[in-house]
Amino acid sequence: MPSEKLDLLQGTLDVMVLKTLAAMGPMHGYGIARRIEQVSGNEVLLNQGTIYASLVRVEQHGWIASSWGTSENNRKAKFYAITEAGRRQLANETAYWERLADVMDKVMAMRRGPGEGEPA
């Protein structure tokens, strides 16, 4: 495992938050952070505190909603849930990521074509 974490593209973390909430249902900040750590093999989050900037940004866009509730072990916590607008946004983002990944795959698979030589 490389010692450096992955440099995230702007907004990537936001998509991860959306996807996590879409897949797992309402969760608190700690839960989301843990989940992303687990799924990403600890490659993404510099540390758990970073998630909150993303959460507040996504919430301000209206893609998630939050409310205070109680966790299963009776702790007060702020729970986040994805909204309808959030699901639409996630669908858009997913399509975008698939296209981008597709293109990147092709570019990365590029080999030297016939007839092209090294510059002298």
Added chain:
Amino acid sequence: MSNLRRARERGSAFLNKPRLDAEFEAEIASHIDLATDEYVRLGMTPAEARRKALIQFGCMNTAKNQQREARGFMKLDVLLQDLRYTVRSLGRDRGFTIVAVLILALGIGANVAVFSVVNTLLLRPLPFSHPEQLVRIHQKNPKGGESSMTYSTDAMQAYQQQTHTLQQITGYFAFSTPDNVKLTGYGQPQPVTGISVAGNFFSTLGVTPVLGRNFTVEETLKNSRPVALLSYPFWKRQYNADPAIVGQTIGLNGTQTTVIGVLPDSFDFGAVFSPGAKIDLFSPAILSDMEDWGNTMALVGRLKPGITLGQAQAEADTLVPSLFFNNKHADWGKGYDANLYGLKDYVSGKLRQSLIVLWCAVGMILLIVCVNLSNLMLARAAARSKEFAMRTALGAGRARIVGQLLVESLVLSLSGALLGLGMAWTIIAWLAHQGSIALPLLSSLRIDGAALAWTLFIAVAASVLFGFAPGVRLASTNLQEALKDGGHGAGDGRGQQRLRSVLVVSEIALACVLLVGAGLMLRSFLHVLDVDLGFEPTRAAAIAVEYDDSGGVAKRGVILQQLIQRVEQIPGVETAGITDSLPMSTNRSWPIWPKGHAFVQDEYPPAFFYAVTPGYLRSIGMHLVAGRDLSWEDTNKNIGAVIINETIAHHLWPGQDPIGKLALINGGDAQVLGVVADVHETSAEKEPGWQMYVSQTAPQYGPIGANLVIRTKLPPASLASAVMGVLREINPQQPKNEFKPIQSLVDHASSPRRFFVILVAAFATLGLLLAALGIYGVISYSVTQRTQEIGVRMALGATQALVQRDIIWKTLKLALIGIVLGTIASLFVTRAIAALLFDTAPTDPAAFAGMIVLLCAVALAAGWIPARRASRINPMVALRNN
């Protein structure tokens, strides 16, 4: 959509900062609790679990800042923080704040005031519709005053009919005098000022009455019902802004005249066409009555859309010379020419250079203010270097510290701008009511949007200028040096001291340029005042006189002779006389050439023409150099009598005795009775033209009014009521005209120059004061810094005198470097203002020497105070304190 929503949310988050911060704290706490629980479940001790949870969470402050940044407007938060801090720290340093804001207010206030003047006179368009189409038309050689700039009504109408480049040509009667109309029906007859204008005057300018209507074509015809339009100020003053006056008749010069409307407040005839004049009412010029009056109309035209001034000028060059002087007398010939000027250019073009100079002068003041502030800020920054070093040590970035300093300078300069705006507003309001200054458009002076924008611009620019140097200087100070207790950072101090010295030197150099400029302007003004005008304005006064001669010349002679005799009997009156036109006010001109010669236009320029009574020349204080004054008997209808000035005598009869020679005046014979010294008839600065004086009671020379001039040893104002009493006895209808000192005419003519001199001198004084303050600040600061050193030197035997001399020498050195640089700069700058000077060389040694002496004296005074303080340092105290 969601971006819009987010922006709104961020805005509300910015406003709800404390609540959201508290909520986030709670969320973090819950996060740590949840994580701790999980690690405990995995078998850790609670303490270990909590530690691990905190590590996993990462830096608490980073998380908070990131969240705040995503949530609201972090930059604005920082700005507000800086603002709060600035206000607190400025409040603590009250002395500095007050001085800084005052200096800035002076600099910015002066700039805003001058900008408003420049904006009004040069930049803002005239208050007419499509003002860029308006042109002023006058003859090419205005040597004979108004008469040689104006046209006959026939020429005006013919021009209007034949032009293809101008939509409209209009004009106004150029020979109106103040108080020329008698308003009756309200007790004592009241003098008011009226002017007749062509029927299409207001429609050409695009001025619509606010009440009533414009003149109709019928109203410009012979024997039409007399009508008048009122000016807005007159309507307010005389009729309390009563709209019912429209449609009523008022008595003007004994004629019942119908008021048909009121002109808008924005229309000020005097401001545009005749600076300083106040016109109360306008009547339509009955052109058919004026055909035989000669050149009477000052022309204004409106270009057709798309036509350039050049095209119109080209047309005028061919068209105008074909116009007859008088259609009924084709034998009088043609001979007009015309120059077209953009109206705006015509009105204020002559002032462009003066205004630009003024603008530069005031800009220099702003620079000096910035330099001064820079110096103050540096001194303050030096005192705060420990504070800033501490903040840097705690992690504040350089950008943050410079940013905070800039916020500080911005707060200072905006406060200064606010105060300065108040000052400028006061000055502007005062200036706008100075009718005695013959500058165009002055009455429309005001602080408008452009002036406000300019204020903001210079305030921000100034704050960057004076806030930046200290900011950069401070951000690069050596942390450890500054933090060391008791360390006075000698190396750092020297660097700062050098920067401050450079600033002061540049300040002195700027003040130098201002002083030289002001000195030159002042010398010019004094020279203007010194000019021998050809008459004696002091102890003389004039009043416009009304008399009823029923058109009879003989009767006129009797009335005037009696009037003058009675006035001369008033105790205190030395002599009295009457003229139709006073010097430096209205004028007209007629041609004069020697009898027996053919008239050649280029050889015989029009001569200023005055119809006067015997005694006038003595009363106004003119000098008769040969021959005799007119007498009451010089009224021969066939051979007139004329007194000419020296210029005419030299041109018409060079090397001969002109007395008794015959001349032709406007075609009629006249014998030269006497020669008078030249009079500066237009202004002291203008060379005298040709002038002649004929009898007011001779039938062939119709006077255009009567001004009684008296000469007295008493203050003229003290005679006003006695003179008015005599005039009323002779003519009960005599209106209560203003009794004005002749000096006021001279002052009016030189008022633009006085205006500029006063302003430039005020700016130079301000610059000098600021420079003195700068010198004082630097020297005083260096004395404070070197208290210990001076203490040591005195302990080792340096005398008070030696210490004092040392510091004064240091001051002088700064001043001398500044003066040398400033003198060099002045030599360049003054060349640019050479055209504005009168009888003064741009290298006038007196102005330069005066500036050097003044600056040295001020520098000495500014250095002497700290020097005295230094010499009184008690070595024991100085050494113990450190």
